[in-house]
Amino acid sequence: MKSFSKSVCFLVLGWVISLSALAQTVVRGPYLQMQTDDGISIHWRTDTATDSVVRYGTSPGALTSSETVGGLRTDHEVSLTGLGNGQQFWYSVGDSVGTLAGDSSFHFHTAPASGSAADTRIWVIGDSGTANADARAVRDAYKAWAASDPADFWIMLGDNAYNDGTDAEYQAAVFDTYPEILRQLPLWSTLGNHDGHSADSATQTGPYYDIFNLPRAAEVGGLASGTEAYYSFDYANIHFVCLDSYETSRSPTGSMLQWLEADLASNTQPWVIAFWHHPPYTKGSHDSDTEGRLIDMRQNALPILEAWGVDLVLSGHSHSYERSYLLDGHYGSSPTLDPVLNVLDPGDGRDTGDGAYEKPDGIAPQNAGAVYAVAGSSGKLSGGSLNHPAMFVSLNSLGSMVLDVAGNRLDATFLDEAGAVRDTFTILKTPDFEPPVITGATAPDATHVVVSFDEALDAVGATDPANYTIAGLTVSAAELLAGDRDVRLTSSAMTSGSSYTLVVN
Incomplete structure (x- = not known):
């Protein structure tokens, strides 16, 4: 009996271990x-x-x-x-x-080789964190529409999990809502205000930062930011910039916007797409004329982005879809929009309509125009006047965006929750036959001249000293500086107080 009792105990213990493993x-x-x-x-x-x-x-x-x-x-x-x-x-x-x-x-x-002109498709959703039938309808409409040609990766524009971005809310709104897409397509994200209720950008703690693994040390191209709150990455011939419009300082002298300028100055990709949560232009459920974070991003981030050739800016926050004309230089309130100076192309941006929005081909064409899209209707609708004058189209419609980049062409589609295409536009990069324009020349010392241009330069031509003539001097060397818009010339000694004429071939 004693031996039998020990045998029974051993068998029961083994059964418990087996259940634990299973x-x-x-x-x-x-x-x-x-x-x-x-x-x-x-x-x-x-x-x-x-x-x-x-x-x-x-x-x-x-x-x-x-x-x-x-x-x-x-x-x-x-x-x-x-x-x-x-x-x-x-x-x-x-x-x-x-x-x-x-x-x-x-x-x-894996991604194509960095810098290659590989065809790229991106799915973009904003304010999707409702974990409800609306979010599922938007998801299913995309999956059906793109079944034969799915995206290469996807972007969430913030407010990924209502109401407070907790771990349990992320489980319901993200992991239980998009299981198949998550295991097939890499996901990038920006912090929304609801995500920020339970996250802290300064310490990079909370569910948002626990869940996402985002580049802080230029692991995917771009310039190291040292934080997951804002970052950049390259995919094929596209440079992506993610900013934190909720919690990180939006001051021009703050670390984020100082990093932004340095990152864009080092970019070598012809396409630049930026994204963050709070839109610079909207008249949806939020108003970019009256809300501080939206005003800050418009006044402080946009001048940097536009100076370095941004093509498309994506945001959410307003629960609607709004898409601009090709714009540049509009940093004030909506009544100050100048339809001549700020709207570079007042057309619809469609091949079948007024024609694609055209921009010069090349790296970082300065102030050549950008399209701004608010895509915050992937989980709910909240209306609004939807009458911002910068917008070509404004829709109180659930949906998501699909971006297709192929060589020198970007096509964007807004797809509603029923699978209907409600908006399209195209940005086309055309050859730039206009020579760079000199914007300034200074002599920091007696043997050097720094020449500034209005666009990024080709390294071969820019570093050939034979392309520069200074009357009365000999130019012996030319160095292309960071950002590719400034050239430092080494010359024979100049005379203090004298003026010289520079000619660039």
């Missing part, structure tokens, strides 16, 4: 972050602590490679590197014992 379940994700041109970061959550293993391969039935992160945890992050650019992989997530989640719908691709 209880491990993926309760969040997986979801994709930090897509680069040779890797990706995969995140998920389990209900009990395990180690972290991603198994992957180039076909769904042959996951022959793996990456393991040791140690027990419930929130998992595994980074894959060295995968090569533009490659597709299938994967599963689990632990060292086996797979916990993974089938043929678990796949991702």
Whole structure:
């Protein structure tokens, strides 16, 4: 009897251990972050602590490679590197014992080579965090419309999880609402005011910062910001800039806008797309004439962006869709919009209508115009007067945006919750045959002249001293400075107080 009793205890203990092992379940994700041109970061959550293993391969039935992160945890992050650019992989997530989640719908691709003119599709949603039928309708309309040609990645414009951006609200509004999209398409985000209720940008803490893995050290191109609150990244020939319009200082002398100018000055991609939560122009459920954060972004961020050639600015906050003409230089209230000076193209931007919005091809054409879109209707509608004079179209309609960039052409589509196309526009980069214009020349010392131009220069021509003539002097060297708009010439000695004539070929 004694021996039998011990045997029973052992069998019961073994059954408990077996149940514990079976209880491990993926309760969040997986979801994709930090897509680069040779890797990706995969995140998920389990209900009990395990180690972290991603198994992957180039076909769904042959996951022959793996990456393991040791140690027990419930929130998992595994980074894959060295995968090569533009490659597709299938994967599963689990632990060292086996797979916990993974089938043929678990796949991702690495980004194309940075700087390449690869066709790119981006899905954009704003203020989607309602976890309700409206958000699901917008999701389903996109999935049906793009079924044969899905996006390469997607962007959330803030207010991703109502009302306070808590972990539980993110579970309902993001992870339970977009499970298939999350495991296939890398996600980028900006902080909204509702997300900010439970997050702190200064310390980068709270659910928003716990959930998202965003570049702070130029891991995906751009210039290191040192923070996940604002950052940049490159995808193919597009440079993306994300700003924090809610909590970080929006002052021109603050760290964010100082970084913004330095980042744009170092950009080498022909397309620039910026996004943040609070729109610079809106007459929806918010008013850009009266609300401080919106005014700050218009007055302080837009002059920098436009000077460095921004093409498209995306925001949410107002629960509507509003899309501008091709604009430049409008930093005041709506009544001050000058239809001649600020509206560079008063047309509809459509090939089938007044024609695409045209801009000079090349890197950072200065003040050549940008389109501003408010896409904050992916989860709810809140109306408004919807009569901002900068806008070509304003709709009290649920929906999302799809952006397609191919070479020198950007096509944007606003898709409503029923799958109907309600707005389109095109930005076309055309060859720039006009020579750069000299905007200034100064002599910091007796043997150097700094020449400033109105646009980025070609390095080959700009650094050839034979292209510069200064009467009475010999130009021996030409150096292209950071930002590609200033050239420092080395010359024979100049005489103090004398004037010289510079000719640039």
